Each structure stands twice: as structure tokens, then as C-alpha cells.
Amino acid sequence: MTLFRHPRDRIPVLLFFTAFALDLTVYFTARSWWLPILWLALWVIPKGWICAWNHHHQHVSMFRHALPNRLLEIVFGFQTGATSHGWFLHHVLGHHRNYLDQEKDEARWKRRDGTAMGEQEFSIITTLTAYPRAFSVGREHPRAFRIFLGMGALQVALLGLLFWHDWYNALWVFLLPMCVSLYVTVWATYFHHAGLDAAEHTHASYNIVHRGYNLVTGNLGYHTAHHARHGLHWSQLPALHAQLSRDIPVTLYRQPGIPFVWSGAEAQIELSPGEVEPLAR
Template sequence: MTFFKYKADYVPVFLLCSIFVLDLVVFFNAEHLWQVVTWMIIGIAPKSVFCSFSHHHQHLETFKQPILNRLIEVPYACITGITSHLWFLHHVVGHHMNFMDQTKDESRWKRANGKLMSEFEYAFSVWITSYARAVIVGKRFPKQMKIFIIMALIQLGLLTVLFIINWQNALFVYLLPMAISLFLTAWLTYYHHAGLDTQNEFEASFNCTNSFYNLVTGNLGYHTAHHKRWRLHWSLLPEYHKSIEQKIPEHLIHDRFFSGKKLHQAAVKISEKTAA
């Protein structure tokens, strides 16, 4: 009998727990500033990867048992800065239900005047407002809001204890990497939708078929498929993408790990001409 809903989650969960344990080892054993700073620099890239899997978990929980889902959310939060149900409220509800309406989208890429935000502007906006927007959305979902608040308080309590034990190690092993990972997550999501002003679901997302990109993001490159079936497990997205690929405009599909400004701008211009 397995506790997992899907076997594909075995490896991501094992790696997540491994990094969580390494953080604890560094926290309790590092005696010098250079040691924790070095670990922060080395660890930020793999930690940012788990932001994608935290996202997947909050779309479709990893385990069959609720208690295990709450427990795995503790290392997810310590590593990514994303606490339990933050992405459910901000992203699953606030974004997925409204991503084609920039007046309601909690990950909106338009300014109040309707102009396209820059990458940094968008990333900073999502990063700095993510918890506040989750609270606003949570008012309509009291059951999920309750879990969000309880788990956020538990996380805050754990972080407080770590700071009492060793504030310097807590800062560089936990707090700063959490903040950086959340910011980088927001930055990378800019290229999912920015500039695609449409009411057609097949024309509202950029798709990346690069194999390495999809390995480290859990197939988030198949973004149209993800939006069409947001409860579909991440391991099944490539297959579903193939079934709908012919409906997605060619300029919205690329195979580069980094899409780049020029590629993005060119795709947006094509979309604008098509819409006109």
C-alpha cells in the first residue's frame, strides 16, 4: 500500500526531504558566517525548483492522507517560502479562475492603466502581495482559509524558534532563501501569460517543450494543458498537451529553456496582430 496518489511524486518528495535535512545539518553545525552564506548560494537554485512542485501539490495534494499533506507542507514552506494553501488561494483560485481577466487575476501582468508590466515589476508585485492577496481571496473560502492561517502560524512559530536558537543561521539558511525562492518563482511565471490579452484559452498561455525545463518544473512548460485541466497530475501533462497541441498557435510553443525577451515580444506581437 502506498501513501502517494502518484508514483511520480516519489523522487520529488525524497529530494525535498533531503534538502530539508541538509538545511537542518547546516543550521545546527555551521559556526561561521561564510559557511551559511555559501550554503545559501549553493542551495538557492535547487530550492527554487521545489517552488514548482509546491505549486503542483497545492493543485493536487501529494498524499492520500490529509495529515501527511500538512506535514510535507512544512519542508515545502521552509525551502520555498510558500506555506500551506497560499498557492491554492492566490494561484488555484485567484489566478486560474481569472487569468484571462486582468482586473481580477491575482497574478496580473497589467498595470492599472492597462499597460504591460516589466519582468521585474511583475515579479516584485506578485512577490510582495502574494500573502495579502491570498488573505483577500480566502475570505470567500473559509475552510481553506482556516488551514492557511493555522499552517502559516505554525510556520511562523518554527521560524521564530530557529531565530531564537541562532538568528544568523536562521537568516541565511531559512528566511533569505525562502524570500528569494518566492521572488524567483514570481519572476519565472511572467513568461506564462504576460502580453496575451485574449478570451481564448488556447491562445492565453506560452508553452515550453524543452525537456530539461519540464524536468525541473514538473512539466509546467505545458501550460495550456495545465490551465485546461488544472487538477491533472503534473506527470500526465505531456500526454494531454499532445492531444490539444493542434489547437495552440505555433508562436506560443517554443523549446528554449529560457524564452528570452525577444522571443516573448515577437510572440506577443503575433498574438496582437491575430487578435486585431
């Protein structure tokens, strides 16, 4: 029996562990003050993409067994700032259940007075409250909460060991990228939902169908499909989007961010089933 739930996760997981090995190499070998800073700058965008895959893992775990999943979540924790089951509690059991209700949504983009937050306001507030809100949701889900607390303590202990060994490299190679990546993850939520006060899935998310963007984010751009069936594996989202596309308003398609916006025009926004089928395969 294969170790993976879905064979398509093999290459992404290999890339995540390779990226983590590179982080460790820089951490243990860098002797110049500027190299860890340069490393952070070079990996800001790629680690933002890894955040999308951590998100997918929180919905559909990549391994069949707990031990390799927990090991992967430690790696994800150092790369994205979202520790094991933290995003599962905040995002899967919180945001996905409540995102149509801005009074309950754990990633709510409305202020208490009903007006919409600005992009930076939302991103800062939601980043700072991410773990408290995950903690709040966790009290209603004891099993996941225990894993969240235990793995969180382990993550902090490992980060503490890294700081004890070399605080400067630990700061630039691990802690600051963790903070930046968590912020990027939150910002992406704003990008997908802010301003859409809707009662139906097909009207509550923006979509990005740029092929390059979806290649590196695991089809995160098919966000309506993701919210319609959040337990669906990332590789199956284009096919579901094709089924839902006739009900998605044309105004709910967006350009991707940097660097894909530099490549020019958006890919065709309404994909026919014939165009989506190869992506689904």
C-alpha cells in the same frame, strides 16, 4: 493502500525531504560566517525548481491523508516561501480562475491603465501582494482559509524558534531563501503569461518543451495543458499537450531559463503524439 495519491510522487518527495535535511544540517553545524551564504547561493536555482513542485502539490496533493500533506507543506514553506494553502488560495482559487481577466487576476501583469508591467515591476508587486491577495481570496473559502491561517502561524512559530536558536544561520539558510524562492515563483508566472491578452486557454500561456526543464519542474513547461485542466497530475501533462498542440500558436513556445538555456537549442517545439507518449508513460 499506498500513502501517495500517485506513485510518481515518491521520488520527488524523497528529494524534498533530503534537501530539507541538508538545510537543517547546515543550520545546526555551520560555524563559519561564509558557509550559510555559500549554501544559499548553491541552492537558489534548485529551490526554484522545488517551487514548481510545491505548485503541483497545491493543485493535486501528493499524499492521501492530511497529516503527511501538512508536514510536506511545512517543508515546502521553508524551501519556497509559500506556506500551506497560501499558493492554493492565491494561485489555484485565484489566478487559475481569473488569469484570462486582467482586472481580476491575482497575478495580473497589466497595470490599471491597461499597459503591460515590466518583468521586475510585476515580480516585485506580485511578491509583495501575494499573501494579502491570498488572504482576500481566503475569506470566500473558509475551510481552506482556516488551514492557511493555522499553518501560517505554525510556520512563523517554527521560523521564530530557528531564529531564537541561531539567528544568523536562520537568516541565510531559511528566511532569505524563502524570500528569494517566492520571488522566483512569481517571476515564473510572468514568464508564462505576460503579454498574452487572450480569451482561450490555447492562446493564454507560453510553453517550454525542453526535456531537462520539464524533468526538474514536473512538466511545468506544458503550461497551456496545465491551465486547460489544472487538476491534472503533472505526469499527465505531456499527453494533454499533445492533444492541444495543434491549437497552440508556434509563437507561444519559449526557451527555458538558466541553466537549461546554456545547453543550446530548444527541443523540438511541436511534439508528435508518438514523441509525447514515452514522456507521458
